Amino acid sequence: MTQHRIRNKNLGLAELIAIALGGMVGGGIFTILGISVSMIGSLTPIAIVIGGLIAALAAYSYVKLGLYYRDEGATYSFFKKIYPNSHFSASAIGWFIIFGYISTLALYAYTFSSYAISSTDFANNIWIRKGIAIAVIGVFTLINIWSVNGMGKIEDLMVYTKLVVLTIISVVLMQHGTSSFGTFIDNMALDAEKSNIFSVLIVASLTFVAYEGFQLIINAVNEMTNPEKNIPRAIYSAISLAILIYVVISLGALFAIPTEEIIKNKEYALASGAGNVLGKLGTNLVILGAILATSSAISGTIFGASRQMSVIASDGYFPHWLAIRKNNSPQNAIVGMAVMASVLILIGGLELILEFGSITFLLVSLLMAVANFKIRDKTASSTFLTALSIVCLGIGAILILYYEFTTKWEQMMAIIILYLILAVGAWVYSKKNEMKGKSS
Structure with a gap:
């Protein structure tokens, strides 16, 4: 196994950045844009930057733990090794993080299909969309079953093409929009008077979901070259590029599209605005950018999360068949994730599933920061930076829960029920593991 892994280290820095950006720049930013503008208007780019800085703090613990353990099980494996005597907590972390990924995979695919047929006669046909x-x-x-290297090259092409397309559209919108730079600054001043720092921080916390995906790099540790340098380089580069592209997208929308239209159309606002400025070509370019964005997000999520699922299954916390590999590829886990995401799409309620994923990733990032703080001497982590990440992620978790309970309490209750169902599954498999350990 080890020799095979060494022979197949095909992923370089460009592919790793593409995997992370693929997981990050999916459909999330388009939806968040509408929510953010409705709450804080022209202050949206500031909240996006703050959200990115929180993500960078969260990434600090992932980088340190990733370099110390070198385990493709990532979040789950780190927690299991730091708290080795708690079968249930390891199982619960595994179940929550994997179902968080499955929920975002379902959302990305649904967003892909929405854009793909948005200009056809089937745009409103729910079953064709599904x-x-x-x-x-x-x-x-x-593609993921076919070849790791092939997946990496395709991911490169999709990610970097989508970044170019979305950047060009956003810059054109800024240049030809109805607002001038001076008007935009005036709007920011007015929105600053109407909003407060509390609202900006809530939006920054909600924006954190748009940065989930950098963790996927660590899942590829067995297939990457030079992990010592490439893990931190890829993660911090991907987050920096994501901040840049999100700010550019938000500025493009705010310069060219009336606030009411952004709030009303949400993820379609950019396509609508580009259509007003550039005609059908503009709309088609945004649709192309969105399709590339969601495609790379689907591919990156399947790649990273399937490896983590396989590791969890091999430890006995998921059905054993999900652990079986062929040529070091977790093909059963890849298929398992695809099937479960497809079931979610058929059932519907993807907004609920997305909120579940958002809260899950923020809380899990907080737990990772706490875990890294516990072994900060072993991981050579800065006490100040680790403590700062705990404080910032803790505040972010409180703010996002406050927002959910005060604006969508019925949905929050449904999420709590979903957590309880997953907790029961995690408990059943943790007990099986304990019994197996005692019998052996």
């Missing part, structure tokens, strides 16, 4: 979403998951499942 069918295309399941089909695109199937395509990227086959």
Whole structure:
């Protein structure tokens, strides 16, 4: 196994950055844009930057733990090794993080299909939309099974093309928009008077979901070259690029599209604004950018999360068949994730599933920071930076829970029920593991 892994270290820095950006720059930013503008208007770019800085603090613990343990099980494996006597907590972390990834995978596929048929006669046909979403998951499942190197090269092409397309559109919108730079600054001043720091921080916490995906790099540790240098380089580069592209997208939207339209159209606002400025070409370019964004997000999520799922299954916290590999590729886990995401798409309620994923990733990042603080001497981590990340992520978790309970309490209750169901599954498999350990 070890020799095979050494022979197949195909992923360099460019591929690793592409995997992270693929997981980050999906459909999330388009949805968050509408929520953010409705709450704080032209202050949105500031909240996006703050959210990115919180993500960078969260990434600090992931980088340190990733370099120390070198384990593709990432979040789950780190927690299990730091708290070795708690079967249930390891199992629960595994279940929550994997189902968080499955929920975002379902959302990315659904967003892909929405854009893919948005300019056709089938745009409002829910079953065609769901069918295309399941089909695109199937395509990227086959690509991931086919070849790690092939997946990496395709991910490169999709990610870097989408960044170029979205940047060009946003810059054109800024240049040809209805607002001048002076008007935009005036709007920021007015919104600063109407909003408060509390609102900006809530939006920054909600924005954190748009940065989830940098963790996927650590899942590729067995397939990357030079992990010591490439893990930190890839993660921090990806977060920096994500901040830049999100700020540019938000500025493009705010310069060219009326606030009311951004709030109303949400993820379609950029396409609508580009259509007003550039005509059908502008709309088609945004659709292309969105399709590339969601495609790379689907591919990157399948790649990283399937490896983590396989590790969890090999430890007995998921069904054993998910641990079986062929040529070091976790093909059963890849198929398992695809099937479960497809079931979620068929059931519907993807907004609920997305909120579950958002809260899960923020809380898990907080737990990782706490775990890293516990062994900060072993990971050679800065006490100040680790403590700062705990404080910032803790405040972010409180703010996002406050927002959910005060604006969507019914949805929050449904999320709590979902957590309880997953906790029961995690408990059942943790007990199985304990019994197996005692019998052996």
